[in-house]
Amino acid sequence: MGSHAKAWLVEDESAREMLDRVLTERPFLLLPPLHRVPLRVGNVVELVGPSSSSKTHILIQAAITCILPKLWKGVSYGGLGHSAMFIDLDCRFDVLRFSELLNHRIMEAANGSSSKVGCHQKDSEAQFERMKPYNEELFALCMKRFLYIRCYDSSEFLATLKTLHYRLQKEREVHGVNVHLLLIDSIGAFHWVDRGSSSFPLEYDNRKSWHLQNVSEAVVQEIRRLLLVHPMLVMATKAVVLGNKYSTNELTWNYRKWSAVDNPYSRNITSSDQQLPYREYMPAAWQSFVTHRILVRATDWRVHPFLNMCTGMYDLLYVSEEEKEERVMENIVEKGKEMTKKRKETGEAREVKVLAKKRKSTQKNPSYFSNE
């Protein structure tokens, strides 16, 4: 009896052995531009951001890194060499742009290796011509590893997920390549349509109706089942509307929460800013399924040509309260670098701010508000 109980306590492996095993079976996938985030298969990543904030571009770059081989005919491409599946719910994928990016990466890697050898300009051009058939062959090989489908409504999406298991098995048998990446463009694409149809039950018997919650739960369930058998990294984009609830004005967003004062390269949202800067609309089933959430937004806020920033901004400055003025001015300094001159450092801007506070007249400080 004692030895039986003791047999229970005998260890299977030490912690170090387990770590080694896990890191070989489920290694970290470092996909640029998210190479700072340690992602592994089985993780579910959600890229959140307003429209036109490069979320799809990140997905495309991740797909390209996945389908490129690590090493091919002596040139290192730094890819993963696996297949990637792209489920396009937004139906806005541009395959020409994708192929351009892939070609660019292939040539960059090829040039990189040739420049190491130390070629001259003419030699590199000749080599480029020589490499062309190889590049095309590699291009074809990679494109065949990229699988694409588009869904026009939730029922097509669910049908795709339900048959994905057999599809993946077939891919494995036919091509012998595993799928390591599942990309979903815009998981919230059918949100309004599903919400709108929740009042119509599908059948008159006790079948489930086509609710938003039910659809979401079914999607999560299918992906979970899939991840058990085919471990993959799931990346999904979600379009949200940024802005706090007090002002929906794009110009007075609370950028202070976002911008790092010291280091412009690492922007971390501190724990004190727990209030999300956007309104979450996906059901709880999906929200709890996500393991990593990455917020993306465009920092270079270009002034749209039709917006006369000067007049718009002047109105804002002199109509809103002092505190808003402060923030707006910081925004101008931070974001409107194309409008203001580059030599307006923070010290000078604060001085101008103070001046504007004291000055209640509408007389503009010409050096600050001049635009090129």
Place this chain on the structure above:
Amino acid sequence: MARLANLETEYPVLDSTVRNFCASHGIFSAAFAEQNNSSERLKEGIAQVLSIIDDMHQPWLNGMELLEDAKRNKHVFPTGIQGIDLLLGGGIRVGQLTELVGPSSSGKTQVCLRTASNVARNHMVLYLDTGNSFSPQRIAYFLGKTINPSSAQAKNQFLQKVMSNISCHSVFDIFAMFDVLHQLESYLRCQDGRGGCQMRLLIVDSISSLISPLLGSSSTQGRALMTSTGYLLKKLAHQHNLAVLIINHTVGGEGGYSKPALGDSWKCIPHSRLFLSCDRGSNNYNVSILRHPSMASGKAARFVI
């Protein structure tokens, strides 16, 4: 989802044994197929159910097939307006939704009429008109400007041919538009088989007058209809190789500047968005890119109509 019993007539494999098996697992319709390693017959039945589900979604394509389809079918149609063509790198693309946004009298309808007259030389065009802004005289004027001055009879014949390629429908509410689009879908399905002159351009002037009345603050039906419209247009564009041109208005935004109508949910639907404006009192128009699949937003150009 069809019930399995109803599918038996089409697929005789799904006889009563398979249905009993499925019933024992709680599967009543084609949506809930599970895998099991029992008899061959059951396996066949399950395979059949899976193939039925496979038909319910679009086929999987790999990158090379997508690229081939894009190169073969998804051409670029020049609008006939030099400034816009230069800005867009050729013109509007088949398979994509291009949206023209602008305040009133900023040339949106003129651009559409010019594009229609250009495309109608070789292909058919469908113009959905919500505000009685379609003008055949204007199209004849555009065509007259560009053809060589030959005999009046040849000119007339040419005009007749091109004008007969354009069909204009008036729609005044969203359900009428859905009707027309569904009829168009069935027409295009039979068109894809035969050759000859094919429909390649669909113009909706303007979609905001159809959808804005539906968008209240509390109802979700309006936005659901708007999203469904967008997806139907995208489906038509991609599957039947149409270029779609949509006109949208502007509304006042915060801070006194104008923004496109139909809100944030509509932003993700068109592929490209162009903002048009007009210099007061002249024929000069400005166009700038709000969004484009491969070009940076903010690029602008001028054109004259």
